Every structure is written in structure tokens, then in C-alpha cells.
Amino acid sequence: MLGAHCPGGTCARRSISNSDSHPGLGIPLRAMTAHSFALPVIIFTTFWGLIGIAGPWFVPKGPNRGVIITMLVATAVCCYLFWLIAILAQLNPLFGPQLKNETIWYVHFLWE
Amino acid sequence: MGSLFRSETMCLAQLFLQSGTAYECLSALGEKGLVQFRDLNQNVSSFQRKFVGEVKRCEELERILAYLVQEINRADIPLPEGETSPPAPPLKQVLEMQEQLQKLEAELREVTKNKEKLRRNLLELTEYTHMLRVTKTFVKRNLEFEPAYEEFPPLENESLLDYSCMQRLGAKLGFVSGLINQGKAEAFGKTLWRACRGHSIVTHAELEGPLEDPETGEVIKWYVFLISFWGEQIGHKVKKICDCYHCHIYPYPNTAEERREIQEGLNTRIQDLYTVLHKTEDYLRQVLCKAAESVYSRVIQVKKMKAIYHMLNMCSFDVTNKCLIAEVWCPEADLHELRLALEEGSRESGATIPSFMNTIPTKETPPTLIRTNKFTEGFQNIVDAYGVGSYREVNPALFTIITFPFLFAVMFGDLGHGFVMFLFALLLVLNEDHPRLSQSQEIMRMVFNGRYILLLMGLFSVYTGLVYNDCFSKSVSLFGSGWNVSAMYSSSHSPAEQRKMVLWNDSVIRHNRVLQLDPSVPGVFRGPYPLGIDPIWNLATNRLTFLNSFKMKMSVIFGIIHMTFGVILGIFNHLHFRKKFNIYLVSIPELLFMLCIFGYLIFMIVYKWLVYSAETSRVAPSILIEFINMFLFPASDTGGLYPGQEHVQRLLLVITALSVPVLFLGKPLFLLWLHHGRSCFGVSRSGYTLVRKDSEEEVSLLGSQDIEEGNNQMEDGCREVTCEEFNFGEILMTQVIHSIEYCLGCISNTASYLRLWALSLAHAQLSDVLWAMLMRVGLRVDTTYGVLLLLPVIALFAVLTIFILLIMEGLSAFLHAIRLHWVEFQNKFYVGAGTKFVPFSLRLLSSKFSDDMA
Numbered sequence: 001m002l003g004a005h006c007p008g009g010t011c012a013r014r015s016i017s018n019s020d021s022h023p024g025l026g027i028p029l030r031a032m033t034a035h036s037f038a039l040p041v042i043i044f045t046t047f048w049g050l051i052g053i054a055g056p057w058f059v060p061k062g063p064n065r066g067v068i069i070t071m072l073v074a075t076a077v078c079c080y081l082f083w084l085i086a087i088l089a090q091l092n093p094l095f096g097p098q099l100k101n102e103t104i105w106y107v108h109f110l111w112e
Numbered sequence: 113m114g115s116l117f118r119s120e121t122m123c124l125a126q127l128f129l130q131s132g133t134a135y136e137c138l139s140a141l142g143e144k145g146l147v148q149f150r151d152l153n154q155n156v157s158s159f160q161r162k163f164v165g166e167v168k169r170c171e172e173l174e175r176i177l178a179y180l181v182q183e184i185n186r187a188d189i190p191l192p193e194g195e196t197s198p199p200a201p202p203l204k205q206v207l208e209m210q211e212q213l214q215k216l217e218a219e220l221r222e223v224t225k226n227k228e229k230l231r232r233n234l235l236e237l238t239e240y241t242h243m244l245r246v247t248k249t250f251v252k253r254n255l256e257f258e259p260a261y262e263e264f265p266p267l268e269n270e271s272l273l274d275y276s277c278m279q280r281l282g283a284k285l286g287f288v289s290g291l292i293n294q295g296k297a298e299a300f301g302k303t304l305w306r307a308c309r310g311h312s313i314v315t316h317a318e319l320e321g322p323l324e325d326p327e328t329g330e331v332i333k334w335y336v337f338l339i340s341f342w343g344e345q346i347g348h349k350v351k352k353i354c355d356c357y358h359c360h361i362y363p364y365p366n367t368a369e370e371r372r373e374i375q376e377g378l379n380t381r382i383q384d385l386y387t388v389l390h391k392t393e394d395y396l397r398q399v400l401c402k403a404a405e406s407v408y409s410r411v412i413q414v415k416k417m418k419a420i421y422h423m424l425n426m427c428s429f430d431v432t433n434k435c436l437i438a439e440v441w442c443p444e445a446d447l448h449e450l451r452l453a454l455e456e457g458s459r460e461s462g463a464t465i466p467s468f469m470n471t472i473p474t475k476e477t478p479p480t481l482i483r484t485n486k487f488t489e490g491f492q493n494i495v496d497a498y499g500v501g502s503y504r505e506v507n508p509a510l511f512t513i514i515t516f517p518f519l520f521a522v523m524f525g526d527l528g529h530g531f532v533m534f535l536f537a538l539l540l541v542l543n544e545d546h547p548r549l550s551q552s553q554e555i556m557r558m559v560f561n562g563r564y565i566l567l568l569m570g571l572f573s574v575y576t577g578l579v580y581n582d583c584f585s586k587s588v589s590l591f592g593s594g595w596n597v598s599a600m601y602s603s604s605h606s607p608a609e610q611r612k613m614v615l616w617n618d619s620v621i622r623h624n625r626v627l628q629l630d631p632s633v634p635g636v637f638r639g640p641y642p643l644g645i646d647p648i649w650n651l652a653t654n655r656l657t658f659l660n661s662f663k664m665k666m667s668v669i670f671g672i673i674h675m676t677f678g679v680i681l682g683i684f685n686h687l688h689f690r691k692k693f694n695i696y697l698v699s700i701p702e703l704l705f706m707l708c709i710f711g712y713l714i715f716m717i718v719y720k721w722l723v724y725s726a727e728t729s730r731v732a733p734s735i736l737i738e739f740i741n742m743f744l745f746p747a748s749d750t751g752g753l754y755p756g757q758e759h760v761q762r763l764l765l766v767i768t769a770l771s772v773p774v775l776f777l778g779k780p781l782f783l784l785w786l787h788h789g790r791s792c793f794g795v796s797r798s799g800y801t802l803v804r805k806d807s808e809e810e811v812s813l814l815g816s817q818d819i820e821e822g823n824n825q826m827e828d829g830c831r832e833v834t835c836e837e838f839n840f841g842e843i844l845m846t847q848v849i850h851s852i853e854y855c856l857g858c859i860s861n862t863a864s865y866l867r868l869w870a871l872s873l874a875h876a877q878l879s880d881v882l883w884a885m886l887m888r889v890g891l892r893v894d895t896t897y898g899v900l901l902l903l904p905v906i907a908l909f910a911v912l913t914i915f916i917l918l919i920m921e922g923l924s925a926f927l928h929a930i931r932l933h934w935v936e937f938q939n940k941f942y943v944g945a946g947t948k949f950v951p952f953s954l955r956l957l958s959s960k961f962s963d964d965m966a
Contacts, residue, residue, distance in 0.1 A: 035594045035639030067116050067488060067510065074514035079575060082522070083643070085669060086579050088718065089662040090594070090640040092725035094732055096629030097595060097652030101621045107597045107651070 037091060044083055052076025115483050116492075116510045118688070119501055121444045122478035122949070127454065129427070129436040129467045137457030137467050138420045138952075139200045144453050145953025147440035148479060152428040161425040170418035173210060176217045177411050183220060184404050187397060191404055198409045200416035200954070202460075209410070216403060223399070227392050234385045239291050239334070240362045241378050242319055244371060246336040247289050247364070250315045286347045287340050288354060290361035291319070294333040300357050304339065307349050312341035338364070416954045423952055441478050441949065447471070477503050481949035486544075488513065490565045498934045499944025504688065506681050508933070508942055515674065515937075516929055517565065521572035522670070523871035523925040526879060527583035529917055530573025537566035569926075579644035580872070584913075585879035587650035591641060595648045599635030600627075609634070626653055631726035656873075663869040665717050665735075671865025671936070672710045675858070678940030679703055685941060697778035701771035702940075706858055708764040708771075713739055716753055723754070775851045780844040787838045853939075861936040867928050875921050882912055 055076075056069040099107070125147070129137050141147060153161060184191055201209060292300055301314055316337035337359075339350055354361055365371035427438040442450050450469060458466035480501050484492045488509065494516065495501070495509040524530065540563040543549060549560055559566070581587040598604055602615035613633050621627065631637040641647070645662070649655045679702050686694040716735050724732040733753055742761045752758070890898070890905030938944070 034596075035591070035642060037640060040640075040642035063115075064485070067513070070510055071514050074511060075518075078514065078518045081670070081673070082576065082666070083579055085666045086644050086662070087640050087642070088721045089665065090646060091721060092723075093631045093637060093658075094724065094726060094729040095654075095658075096631045096636065096726075097648050097658070098626050098628040098654040099597070099648075099652055100626055101624060103651050104597055104616075104621055104627060107648070108601075111593065111597075 037087070040087065044080065048076045048080035048083075052080070116488060116507060118504055118507060119480040119482050119946075121504070122441050122481065123444050123447070123471045124474045124476075124478070125440050125442045125447070125450065125469050125471045127438040127440060127467065127469045128430075129438060129454075130458070130463050130465050131434055131436060133458045133461040133463040133467055134424060134427070134436045135200075135203055135420060136461035137454055138423055139416070139954075140453045140457035140460070141450075142416065142420060142423075142952050142954035143199060144449065145951045145955055146446050146450055146453065147442045148949055148951050149423050149426050150439045150441065151426045152437070152439060153426060158425075162429070163421045163424050166421045167418060167425070169206075169210065170414055170421060173213055173414045174411075174418070176213045177407060177414060179217060180213075180220070180400075180403055180407055181411075183224075184400050184407065187400050189397070189400055189404050191408065193408050197412045197416075197955070197957075199413075200420055201413045206417065209413075213410070216399075220396075220399065223392065223396050227389070227396065230385060230389050230392060234382065234389060236360070237378055237382050237385065239360055241375065241382070242334075243289055243291060243336050243362050244365070244375055244378075246317050246319065247338045248371065249317070250338050285340060285342060286350075287338065287364040288347075288350055288361060289336070289338045289364040290354065290359045291334045291336055292316075292357060292359040294318070294335055296357050297335045297337070300337075300353070300359075303353055303357075304350065307353060308341060308346050311343065311346050312339055312350060314339050412957070415957050419952075419954060419957060439472075443481055443949075477946070479503075479949040480946040482507055482509070487564050490562050491516065493561070494565075494930060494933070495938075496948065498938065499942075500946045500948045502943045502946040505943060505946075506684050506688075506941065508681070508938055511677075511681075512933060513568070516933055517568035517572045519670075519674075519868065519932055520569045520925050520929040521576040522666075522868045523928060524569070524573045524875060524922065525576035525580040525582060525872050526585075526875065526917075527574055527577030527588070529584070529879075529913070529921075530570050530575075530577050532570075532914075533566060533918060533922065534570025534574060537563050537570050541567055569922075580876075581641075581645040581647055581650070582876060582879070585876065585883045587645070587647040589647040590643065593648040594638050594641050594646050595629055596636055596638055597629065600629055600633060604635060605633075628654070632729070637726070659876075660869070660873070663872060664866060667865045667868035668710075668862060669714055669717065670868065671862050672706070672714055674865070674932075674937055675861060675940055676703065676706055676711075678937045679706065682941030693782055694779065697774060697782055701775040701778070702854055704771040705768055705775065705855060708768045710858065710862055712742075712761075712764055719753060772851070772855065775854070776848055777844075780840065780847050783838070783843055784840050787840075857939065864936055865932065867932070871921075871925055871928055875917070875925070878921065879917060882909065882917065886912070 052073050052075070055072045059065050059068045059072070127137075158164070181191070297316060301316070304312055304314055314337060316335045319334045319336055341347060341350055365374055423438075424436070427436040429435070430437050440450075454467045454469060480503055482492060482501070491513045492507075492509045495507070495512060501507055521530065540549070540560060544560075544563065549556075552560060577583060600616050602610050602617050605613075605615065613630070615633070616627065629636050645659070649658055652658075679699060682702075683695055683699045686692065686699060713735070716738060720732065720735060738753055738757075742765070886905055886909045890902045890909075893901050
């Protein structure tokens with residue numbers, strides 16, 4: 001049974017539905033409810049977008065204006081790209097982690 | 113953009129300094145630090161220059177001041193260093209300063225000499241006293257002889273000085289007494305015994321307190337000796353041996369009364385000497401104290417004066433010999449201030465005719481000036497260490513401010529280590545005004561100068577550590593892992609699904625040491641971890657398989673983007689130096705080459721990430737094989753990454769193949785065509801600009817002139833074409849070499865960026881090993897001993913973390929990040945053949961005693 005192995009309410013987020021695929025992303029619906037992909041993308045894009053695109057408008061005029069604007073834009077680009085690569089690499093994993101049996105017991109009982 | 117993007121425009125100015133005001137004008141200029149002087153007297157040796165006499169005078173003053181400082185330091189008087197540095201002295205004061213200092217020096221030398229003499233005298237007297245006292249005990253031992261000596265009348269001294277003889281039983285009894293160095297006493301005794309063949313008696317005793325030798329200042333132990341001998345010959349021998357051994361000989365008293373008299377006399381003399389010596393030392397100290405107050409400002413003033421005279425030596429005299437002409441490089445932004453400084457100098461010296469300046473045009477390349485503040489200075493130093501930028505070319509330091517710490521952080525990526533580094537740098541930055549820090553020695557000074565770099569490196573390392581999910585080699589699970597182990601159990605699925613997949617139950621787990629999660633099983637993979645790498649990978653045994661693939665692809669992506677950015681910066685350079693043809697004939701083929709091959713690689717990587725998943729994992733092609741096959745055109749069709757792949761790849765290869773000859777030959781042929789006027793070479797790409805250039809060329813007189821469009825005399829940036837002749841062979845060769853370097857470099861430099869992966873792997877593994885070998889051992893021990901054991905374990909862990917992981921790995925990542933910037937990034941656009949603008953600034957003179965008096 002589906003809910004038998006979940007002590008407490010740890011998997012309350014898992015909805016009981018059939019394994020249809022999401023039309024757009026090709027990921028099973030059931031898996032999507034745990035960690036969504038769209039939400040972090042929106043959050044981080046807005047965050048780094050604010051810093052990299054909106055930030056330069058608020059830099060006060062002075063001799064260092066150009067330097068600060070360049071720093072903001074470069075930081076936003078580098079950090080956003082770094083995070084994006086990390087999440088894209090894990091989006092569709094081709095293989096899973098190989099765990100020792102002790103670790104499996106531990107994770108089974110303590111994390112889930 | 114701020115002035116950090118490009119170096120400033122410079123102009124060459126000529127200063128006309130009236131000979132009366134030259135010194136003051138230069139002093140005013142030096143205090144402001146505006147301009148760089150050019151040496152107009154290069155073929156004149158330094159001994160024949162005009163102001164050699166003044167320079168010699170300054171050096172003489174420096175010598176006197178150095179002697180003063182040495183004496184002050186020897187007397188342990190504190191030497192106050194002033195806060196502000198005084199300006200160079202006006203010429204009127206120089207003479208009296210020189211007199212003052214010379215007088216002071218003479219006086220000091222005199223007093224010191226006297227003091228030495230007094231002390232030597234004092235030492236002799238003290239030794240004599242000691243000797244008398246000690247030899248009394250010798251004689252006292254043979255008490256029965258004492259009265260016997262008194263019976264005989266003393267004879268007058270024989271020819272030899274320093275010993276007195278007594279007649280006794282027909283033979284002359286002589287005494288020699290004195291002090292000898294402790295080390296030589298034994299040898300002395302032996303020599304005496306052998307030389308005198310038993311005809312002498314030596315008694316010696318050690319002096320309790322060591323005495324100080326006034327010349328060398330050493331404390332040595334002395335032995336008092338008394339030699340009694342018979343006969344004149346032996347007396348000679350003894351005397352000679354004493355001379356050899358550098359003994360201090362003092363006259364030996366015959367009677368006890370004489371001894372007493374001498375002792376009293378000695379005591380009074382010693383007392384007198386002590387008083388005189390004290391007075392002399394007090395006076396000396398007084399003189400030195402008074403001198404110490406002003407010595408610091410004098411030193412600075414003399415240094416500034418000498419610097420001004422050096423600069424004056426670089427100026428040349430004009431025809432009438434009344435006016436000094438100086439040529440200076442001045443930033444255009446500072447021309448107004450230069451005029452003001454000249455006026456100020458003229459006003460101060462009270463001259464009727466003021467000095468003035470005017471700018472002159474020049475074909476030479478000016479030096480490069482980039483104004484930095486304390487934050488950007490460190491990054492500019494990193495770029496300048498490779499090569500100072502050519503005049504008016506794009507300055508990579510502006511972008512290095514962020515990319516350098518970022519690339520460092522990609523190689524260093526650890527939350528805990530990054531945070532420690534950030535705290536250390538924060539400490540340095542907050543205490544940067546602390547005097548001890550700004551005066552520290554070599555290595556600490558370098559670390560201090562790079563404090564802002566360290567700060568940014570630490571900050572970015574915290575971020576990359578967060579994304580790598582690595583904190584002292586442990587992962588942090590902020591959002592819960594995306595991998596669900598329970599879903600692998602057969603009990604989680606309906607029986608219908610169970611038949612399709614390989615699932616687990618308790619016995620499977622008990623009998624297999626390692627098991628792998630399968631993402632194609634529904635519910636196992638619940639979505640990508642929102643911030644960084646999923647924490648479950650830290651527990652997995654095949655962690656490196658996943659991380660290596662991720663990090664390698666990330667390194668390649670960053671490398672290609674960094675290099676493409678470098679090529680784009682080159683376009684800015686071409687635009688600025690008005691060489692548009694370079695954009696079309698060099699930059700665009702370079703970009704096409706890079707993007708068609710490596711940009712396509714990035715596309716393949718991202719496509720595979722988005723499209724292929726666990727269901728299709730069996731047919732997922734390897735990016736590397738696909739990339740290689742792009743060039744090899746294999747016979748077998750392996751399915752490819754996406755439909756239509758061969759056509760796309762063929763198109764890209766065609767574009768690349770077309771851009772290579774343009775890169776090799778486009779520019780030389782174009783320049784050849786321009787030089788020889790219109791001919792049948794029609795490169796369709798640059799058709800419009802060629803026509804425009806041609807008509808302009810025909811308007812201006814043809815010849816072997818500069819062929820750069822809109823050539824401005826001042827902005828002579830490109831050195832390829834000499835003004836006099838057009839050397840096609842050289843241009844062709846340069847361009848071919850550049851193109852080969854670029855094309856081969858694309859591949860090798862992209863692979864070089866893989867060091868981002870390699871170093872971050874090394875760091876992670878080192879961190880892991882340290883944890884496993886130290887902390888885990890400490891944490892596993894039973895609670896009774898565990899607490900005691902844990903303390904030294906944590907201490908050792910901290911020390912090793914700092915030395916190995918922070919310092920060693922930090923230096924390593926720092927070095928590799930520098931290498932990536934200097935070679936892979938900068939060789940796409942940076943020439944770096946300029947000279948740095950070094951203004952004549954009196955503020956740059958070192959104002960610390962330790963620097964030159966050490």
C-alpha cells in the first residue's frame with residue numbers, strides 16, 4: 001500500500017494519483033510534488049535578475065559607478081549560471097546513487 | 113564605464129621653468145604627484161649633469177643624518193616619527209641646515225671620542241686596583257717573608273721598566289704582575305715554565321667579576337698573576353712572553369706602605385673619573401635628545417631635496433641658458449592642475465616671470481595610467497604582474513574583480529573553509545588602519561595588500577560551497593533530499609508495477625552490501641534539489657561518477673563563456689582604435705570558430721540534460737563520442753542526440769571551415785589591397801567599408817602613409833604597420849601565427865579549464881580524508897574517553913584544516929585561477945606591452961627609518 005511505509009506525516013505531500021506525465025516537462029506527476037522545478041527557477045531568476053538588471057539603476061553617481069555596475073552584473077551572471085548548471089544537471093538523472101546497505105537502513109528510518 | 117575600463121588619455125607637455133623658480137616649481141609638482149618626467153639628458157653621464165654638486169651635498173647631509181640616527185639608536189633614545197611629511201626646504205634654508213648638521217656631527221664625534229678615552233682610562237685604573245688587591249693575598253700567604261722584605265732597602269729600578277728588583281742572596285728577585293685573559297692563562301703558565309726552566313714562580317687567581325672591554329664591549333674574565341723570578345735574563349724572557357700574550361702589566365709595589373699609597377691614589381682618581389664620565393654621558397644624551405626631535409623631518413626634507421635635484425638633472429637648458437625645459441607626460445584630466453602647480457611654485461619663489469607649459473604633439477606611445485582605489489588596486493596588480501596594458505586598450509582588471517574570485521571559488525568550493533577565509537579577510541579589512549599591519553614584512557605585507565581579494569574569494573567560496581553542498585566535507589540537507597529510498601521497496605508499489613521493475617525488500621538489502629537507486633522507478637526521484645547538489649550524493653559510493661560528470665561539464669561551459677567574453681572584449685579594442693576591418697576579418701571569424709564548435713558542445717550538453725532521462729538512459733549517447741564523431745563522420749549511424757543532427761553538424765562544420773581561411777588570410781590581403789589601391793580582390797564581406805576607405809584614400813595623398821582609417825597622430829595603437837614601409841610578409845606571418853595559435857588554442861584552452869574540475873575534486877577529497885582520518889575517529893570513541901580524546905583531535909583537525917586545506921589549497925587554487933586569467937582569458941584580446949605611468953611624487957618616498965637605515 002502506498003501510505004504504509006510512511007510514519008507520521010512525512011510524505012503528506014505525495015498525492016495519490018496515477019502516473020501520468022506532466023505535459024510539459026516529461027516528469028511523472030507524483031514525483032513533481034516533492035521538489036518542483038519551476039519554483040526554484042522563478043525564485044532564483046528573479047533574485048539574480050534583481051541584482052543584475054535592476055541593481056545597476058540604483059547605484060549612486062560617483063567615480064566608482066562603472067566599477068560597481070560591472071561587479072553587480074558579473075556577479076549576477078556568474079552565480080546564476082553556476083546555480084542553473086547545478087540544477088539542470090540533476091533535472092533528469094540517468095542513474096541513481098549507490099548506497100551501502102547500512103546507509104539504506106539509516107535513510108529509510110530516519111529521513112523517511 | 114569608469115576609468116578602470118581603459119587607461120587615461122595622456123599628452124606630452126613642455127614645461128618652461130625659469131632657473132630661479134625651477135626648484136620651487138618642482139617641489140610643488142612633486143607634492144601633487146601629477147606628471148612623469150622624461151629624461152632629456154640620456155646621453156649625459158650622471159657625473160656631468162648640471163646639478164651634480166647639489167646632489168652630492170644632499171648625499172653628504174644624508175650621511176650625517178644616518179650617523180646621527182645610528183648614535184641615537186645606540187643610546188636607546190626613542191625616535192619619534194611624525195605623522196605628516198614636511199615639504200622640501202626652500203633653497204635659503206638649505207645652507208644653514210647644512211651648517212647646523214655639520215657642527216652637530218663634529219661635536220658628537222668629539223664627545224664620543226672623549227668618552228671612549230675616559231672609559232679606557234677608567235678600565236686601566238680598575239684593573240690596577242683589582243691587581244693590587246688580589247696580589248696582596250698572594251703575598252699574604254707567605255706571611256713569613258713579609259717582614260724579611262722590609263729589612264732590605266729597595267734598589268732603584270734597573271734598565272727595564274715595569275718590574276722592580278730586589279737583591280737577595282746576590283741574585284736579583286724581580287716581580288711582574290698584571291692581568292691576563294682567561295682563555296690564555298694556562299698556555300701562558302706553561303710557556304713561562306718551559307722558558308724559564310723553573311726559575312720563576314707564577315701565582316694567579318681569578319678575578320671574580322668580569323670586566324668590560326671598552327672597544328669591543330665584550331665582557332671577559334681576567335686572571336691576576338704574579339711572577340717572581342731570579343735574574344735579568346729571565347726578566348727579559350718573562351717580559352717578552354707577557355708582551356706576546358697581550359697581558360696588561362702594572363707596576364708591582366715593593367712595600368706594603370707603597371701599596372697602600374698607590375691604592376689610595378688610585379681610588380681618588382677612579383672617583384674623579386667616574387664623575388667626569390657621568391657628566392660626559394649626560395651631556396651626550398642631552399645633545400642626542402635634542403637632535404632626535406628634528407631628525408625625522410630633516411631626513412624627509414633631505415630625501416625630497418635629492419629627488420628634486422635628480423629630476424632637475426633630467427631637464428635641459430634652452431639656448432639662452434636661463435630657462436630649464438622639461439618634458440613631461442601628463443594625463444589630460446590633470447592639465448589644469450599642472451598649470452596651477454606651476455603658478456604656485458613661481459609665486460612661492462617670488463619670481464617675476466612665472467613658469468608656464470604647453471602641450472606638444474607626439475607620435476610616441478604614452479605610458480599607461482589607470483587610477484585605482486584601495487579596493488581595485490589588488491586586482492590591477494594581478495593584471496599588471498602579467499604585463500602593463502598598452503596605451504588605451506581595454507583593461508581586464510575591471511572584470512577580474514569578479515571573475516577571479518569566482519573561478520577561485522569554483523576550485524575551492526567549501527562552505528566552511530570559505531567562511532573561515534572570509535572572516536580572516538574581514539579582520540584584515542577592518543583593521544587596515546592599524547599601524548603594525550601597514551608596516552609589516554614581506555609575506556604578511558603581500559597578504560595584507562590582497563585583503564580585498566581574499567574577502568571576495570571567501571564570499572564566493574561560501575556561495576559555491578552552498579551549491580556544491582560541501583561544508584567541511586559534509587553535506588547540509590536544507591530542503592530534504594530529492595531521492596526517496598523507500599520507493600525502491602517492493603512494498604511501496606502495486607503488484608502490477610512490481611513485475612516490471614527490480615525492487616528491494618529486507619532480505620535483498622541484508623544480502624547485498626551496495627545497492628543502487630533506480631530513477632526510472634516511480635517515486636524514487638522526486639525532483640531536483642532546489643539549491644545545489646542533492647545531499648544524498650554525500651552518502652553514496654558512486655558519488656564521484658555523478659560529480660565528475662557535473663563538474664566537467666560545468667568547467668567546460670564556464671571556460672567557453674569566459675573565452676568568448678575575451679574575444680568580445682577584443683571587439684571593443686578594435687572599435688576604439690578605429691580598425692573596423694579587424695572586427696570583420698578577425699573577431700567575427702574567431703567567434704564563429706569558437707561558437708560553431710564549442711558553443712555547439714554547450715548546446716549538446718544542455719540538450720542532453722533537458723531531454724534525456726532515466727527512461728531513455730540506455731540509449732543516451734555520450735557527449736564526448738558525439739563531439740568526436742562530429743569531425744570523423746563515422747560510417748555507422750549510432751542514432752545521434754536528436755533528429756537532424758548530421759545536417760546541423762555539417763552546416764556548422766562548413767561555417768567553421770569557411771571562417772578559418774578568412775582568419776588566416778583576410779587581414780593581410782585586405783591590408784595589401786588597401787596599400788596598393790583598388791584591385792580585383794573583392795572580399796564580399798567587407799565590400800561597403802572597402803569602397804568607403806578607397807575614396808578616402810584617393811582624397812588624401814597616396815604614398816606609404818598610415819593606412820588605418822581616421823588615423824589620429826596621438827592614438828597610435830596598432831604597431832603592425834610601420835609608418836614608413838608596408839611589409840606584407842611580416843603581416844602575413846603574424847596573422848598566420850595568430851590564427852594557428854587561436855585555433856589550436858581553442859581546443860587546448862577549453863581543456864585547460866578542466867582544471868576547475870580537477871582542483872575542486874582534489875579539495876573535496878582532501879577534506880573528506882581529513883574528516884575520515886581525524887574527526888570520525890574522534891567521534892566514534894566511547895563517551896568516557898571520547899570527550900578527552902576529542903579535544904586534541906579537534907585541535908589537530910583545526911590546525912591541519914588551516915595549513916593544508918586553507919593555505920596550501922588556497923594558494924594552489926589562487927595560482928590556477930591566475931593562470932586561467934593570464935593565459936586562457938587574456939590571450940584572446942590583451943596585448944600588455946605598455947609601460948606604467950610613474951609620476952614624480954614626493955609622497956612615494958619611503959618615510960620609514962627602517963627602510964634605509966636598517
